[in-house]
Amino acid sequence: MIEPIWAVTGMVVPALLAAIVLALTIRPWRKSCSIHSMHLGWALAILVGFGTGYFVTLGWPHAPMVAVDYLGLVALIAVVVQLGVNLSNCPSWVVPIARSILAIALTPLLLISYIEHSWSASEIVLWLSALCLASVAIQGLMTALSHRAGRDLPVVLGVCAGAVGLANLMSAWETGGQLGLTLAAAIFGGAAIAMLMSCKIAARGVTIVVMPIYLGLLVIGHFYNSLVGWHAIVLAIAPLAAWVGEIPKLKSKSAPWVIAIVRLVCVGIILLAVLFPVVFAFIESMSDEYAY
Amino acid sequence: MLTVNRESNRGTNRSPKGIVAGLMFMMMTIVSVMALSMTTSTARAADGESTKYALDKAHTAIYFKIEHMGMSYTFGRFNEFDGEFTLAGGDSQFTMTIKAESIDTGNAKRDDHLRGSDFFNVKQFPTIEFVTKNVVVEGDMYHAEGDLTLHGITKSVTIPFQKLADGKARSGKKKTGFVSEFTIKRSDFGMMYGQGAMGDDVTLAVSFEGEAE
Numbered sequence A: 001m002i003e004p005i006w007a008v009t010g011m012v013v014p015a016l017l018a019a020i021v022l023a024l025t026i027r028p029w030r031k032s033c034s035i036h037s038m039h040l041g042w043a044l045a046i047l048v049g050f051g052t053g054y055f056v057t058l059g060w061p062h063a064p065m066v067a068v069d070y071l072g073l074v075a076l077i078a079v080v081v082q083l084g085v086n087l088s089n090c091p092s093w094v095v096p097i098a099r100s101i102l103a104i105a106l107t108p109l110l111l112i113s114y115i116e117h118s119w120s121a122s123e124i125v126l127w128l129s130a131l132c133l134a135s136v137a138i139q140g141l142m143t144a145l146s147h148r149a150g151r152d153l154p155v156v157l158g159v160c161a162g163a164v165g166l167a168n169l170m171s172a173w174e175t176g177g178q179l180g181l182t183l184a185a186a187i188f189g190g191a192a193i194a195m196l197m198s199c200k201i202a203a204r205g206v207t208i209v210v211m212p213i214y215l216g217l218l219v220i221g222h223f224y225n226s227l228v229g230w231h232a233i234v235l236a237i238a239p240l241a242a243w244v245g246e247i248p249k250l251k252s253k254s255a256p257w258v259i260a261i262v263r264l265v266c267v268g269i270i271l272l273a274v275l276f277p278v279v280f281a282f283i284e285s286m287s288d289e290y291a292y
Numbered sequence B: 001m002l003t004v005n006r007e008s009n010r011g012t013n014r015s016p017k018g019i020v021a022g023l024m025f026m027m028m029t030i031v032s033v034m035a036l037s038m039t040t041s042t043a044r045a046a047d048g049e050s051t052k053y054a055l056d057k058a059h060t061a062i063y064f065k066i067e068h069m070g071m072s073y074t075f076g077r078f079n080e081f082d083g084e085f086t087l088a089g090g091d092s093q094f095t096m097t098i099k100a101e102s103i104d105t106g107n108a109k110r111d112d113h114l115r116g117s118d119f120f121n122v123k124q125f126p127t128i129e130f131v132t133k134n135v136v137v138e139g140d141m142y143h144a145e146g147d148l149t150l151h152g153i154t155k156s157v158t159i160p161f162q163k164l165a166d167g168k169a170r171s172g173k174k175k176t177g178f179v180s181e182f183t184i185k186r187s188d189f190g191m192m193y194g195q196g197a198m199g200d201d202v203t204l205a206v207s208f209e210g211e212a213e
Helices: A004-026 A035-058 A067-087 A094-118 A121-148 A152-169 A174-194 A206-223 A229-246 A248-253 A256-288 B002-012 B016-048 B108-115
Strands: B051-068 B072-078 B081-087 B093-099 B127-138 B141-150 B153-168 B174-185 B198-212
Touching (some): A004 A035, A004 A174, A035 A067, A035 A174, A035 A206, A067 A094, A067 A174, A067 A206, A094 A206, A121 A229, A152 A174, A206 A229, B081 B198, B093 B141, B141 B174
Antiparallel strands (some): B093 B127, B127 B141, B153 B174
8 A cells, every 4th residue: 555655755755856966967957967976877867766765665775675676776786887888988898798788687687586485497497588688788879868768758657666566555555555656656757857968968867776676676576476477568668658759750750749658658558558458456355345 | 346236236226116216217207208209200201291283284385475565465484394293392393394486476577586506595595494492381481492594594583372272173182273474584594685665574474284204
């Protein structure tokens, strides 16, 4: 159950903190902006915003024991990777390698304790190969999109994260629901600042920290909780629908706000395809009168 | 050589009083040895009377209750479990394994939630286990100190088992039964979700029978 006090501390506060951190880092009132500061800004904004919501929901961090602890660790590693490659003068080829390693490591890290009890050796190889490939592909495509898309991409990601939160919440994993909503709040907080920017690189860096958390919530939601398999798959690929805005004819002939609406509508339709049955099933089960 | 000679001299020169006293001493020694021997064998029998019982699942129940918003208690039970116990005085042992997925509170939606990451996390921690380390017997009470592993965390707890009665199964094998009620804190086992709305104390009521193997 989402308590009003949690709605403030787990959503409003993370959104405000993410907005403040991003504003202080990129200073949107300046006319110039750099890719370097965008990467830094998004990494710190999501770290502070999502970190606050994570702390409010789960308490002080401790040595990882359950999958959701590893999710916190994944988020931290993603921030460190993003900060590390931006703050150091490392060669350009290090950046994609570091991100790929993180994308590959994501699912084995989250499923480490699931594997032990649930899969045979062949299933481990098959499942982990498929999940690692999907993770690398989705994160790679979203990072590529962040290099091309404008200020609307963070909004699209925020909507997707909110949908993942609702799907988990209504699939009997309330902590996962709260973490999805807190991630959405942090992204929206940052997106509000990105909207004030005049340059077109406002989405650079947003996916690198957001996507591992986003996919991680789906992996835990399905494998450890009751999120239906095809719902998890559709939610995982839903952000890719934002590529529709990159269709050459649409991009060259349409105003940015038109492209943003097209992206939101396409992603929204896919998200609704999952949310509709999830919400319907949830309302139907309300007859059980269960609260906790 | 000198010693032998002295003894032989004593034997030959013994008075009737001395013979009587010697006989009495011998008899007392024999009686004492016999008594000691009997005591020891009785003690050995008691110590050695070790009977191993397999859990009779048809006559075993594991229930729990937890406070809900300070207004009432929600009751639940575990439907799948296994175990055995050995009764041997202070060397008794109780072992029980519960399948966490079998939790049943009479509400399917709540049970799904309880099986998930917010509570039991059954995919990661499929079993709840209790294994004794030490048992103190006081009459019918067996105070079993042991390791309870729940939600991946192992804590030392003492569970008081009260032996109700012995009996015989239809097969003719010896049977016995216990009941127990004890309370644990779910926060001790890392189950922090919903603190406040739900109580931290979980009271377990266990009743089981075992059939001698």
